[in-house]
Amino acid sequence: MEALAPAETPEDVKLSVELRKLSKRLHRQVGQAIVDYNMIEEGDKVMVCLSGGKDSYSMLDILINMQQRAPINFEIIAVNLDQKQPGFPEHILPEYLKGRGVPFHIEEQDTYSIVKRLVPEGKTTCSLCSRLRRGNLYRVAEELGATKIALGHHRDDIVVTLLLNMFFGARMKGMPPKLVSDTGRHVVIRPLAYVAEPDLVRWAEHREFPIIPCNLCGSQENLQRVQVKAMINEWETKYPGRVENMFTAMSKVVPSHMMDRELFPFQTIKATGVPDADGDIAFDEDESCAPQAPSSVITLRPR
Numbered sequence: 001m002e003a004l005a006p007a008e009t010p011e012d013v014k015l016s017v018e019l020r021k022l023s024k025r026l027h028r029q030v031g032q033a034i035v036d037y038n039m040i041e042e043g044d045k046v047m048v049c050l051s052g053g054k055d056s057y058s059m060l061d062i063l064i065n066m067q068q069r070a071p072i073n074f075e076i077i078a079v080n081l082d083q084k085q086p087g088f089p090e091h092i093l094p095e096y097l098k099g100r101g102v103p104f105h106i107e108e109q110d111t112y113s114i115v116k117r118l119v120p121e122g123k124t125t126c127s128l129c130s131r132l133r134r135g136n137l138y139r140v141a142e143e144l145g146a147t148k149i150a151l152g153h154h155r156d157d158i159v160v161t162l163l164l165n166m167f168f169g170a171r172m173k174g175m176p177p178k179l180v181s182d183t184g185r186h187v188v189i190r191p192l193a194y195v196a197e198p199d200l201v202r203w204a205e206h207r208e209f210p211i212i213p214c215n216l217c218g219s220q221e222n223l224q225r226v227q228v229k230a231m232i233n234e235w236e237t238k239y240p241g242r243v244e245n246m247f248t249a250m251s252k253v254v255p256s257h258m259m260d261r262e263l264f265p266f267q268t269i270k271a272t273g274v275p276d277a278d279g280d281i282a283f284d285e286d287e288s289c290a291p292q293a294p295s296s297v298i299t300l301r302p303r
């Protein structure tokens with residue numbers, strides 16, 4: 001006799017609804033970012049950089065799904081740079097990628113030894129390591145004929161980068177969703193730009209990606225980045241929605257209310273005589289800072 005499937009509990013139903021919503025949100029946000037920034041075009045060959053972390057696995061997963069439904073044709077090739085860190089489990093990614101049927105390339109380059117040789121003991125290795133990684137990935141993109149290089153940075157990485165650049169670099173500069181590489185030879189895209197990190201954590205758990213831990217080299221992650229991330233996580237806990245607001249603010253820049261003379265011609269402006277809601281509100285307090293007067297105390301009526 002055929003065994004009966006166990007009945008679904010209310011928790012199971014709730015979980016599957018939550019995961020369906022998450023899946024929809026992730027695919028919608030990635031699709032929207034691709035459209036908004038024209039990230040992928042007909043005939044593109046997208047080199048998806050796969051580190052073995054939750055972000056790059058999720059990016060690849062979502063792009064594969066979108067490729068099957070997209071109104072345009074584009075190719076995907078997953079690329080991992082095996083930097084020969086001690087203990088790197090080199091079988092994990094090929095096994096996963098073969099299982100998914102994704103074309104892939106594993107580039108083996110012992111950048112680990114170079115970094116160990118050149119960086120004095122006790123100094124941070126990340127800057128040289130990532131420079132070597134970048135150079136190798138650009139070269140591989142060229143060899144594979146990739147037209148786009150996709151990186152797995154998400155919304156929270158973008159906000160942290162903005163704050164890092166402000167705090168430690170004194171520049172208002174974030175991490176772009178799409179830009180030409182520093183060599184001028186490649187177009188780098190970040191399809192997860194609109195995605196919140198907690199959603200990626202949840203998606204990676206749900207999809208059971210075989211995550212490769214990122215501490216194999218024993219190097220400390222960039223300390224300033226860790227500090228800024230902890231700071232915004234604390235804000236987010238106290239005042240939910242702030243990360244999203246900071247992120248939205250990055251695409252609503254008002255040059256006339258900043259101080260960059262390259263972006264706005266402050267030297268040459270003159271009174272126009274025409275009212276402008278975006279003009280200076282002179283002595284008014286910022287609306288969002290002013291204490292709200294209870295409506296029962298001050299009531300203004302038109303005469």
Ligand code: SF4
Nearest residue numbers: 125126129130217219
């Ligand atoms: S944590 Fe390790 S692998 Fe990552 S950039 Fe730093 S040195 Fe390189």
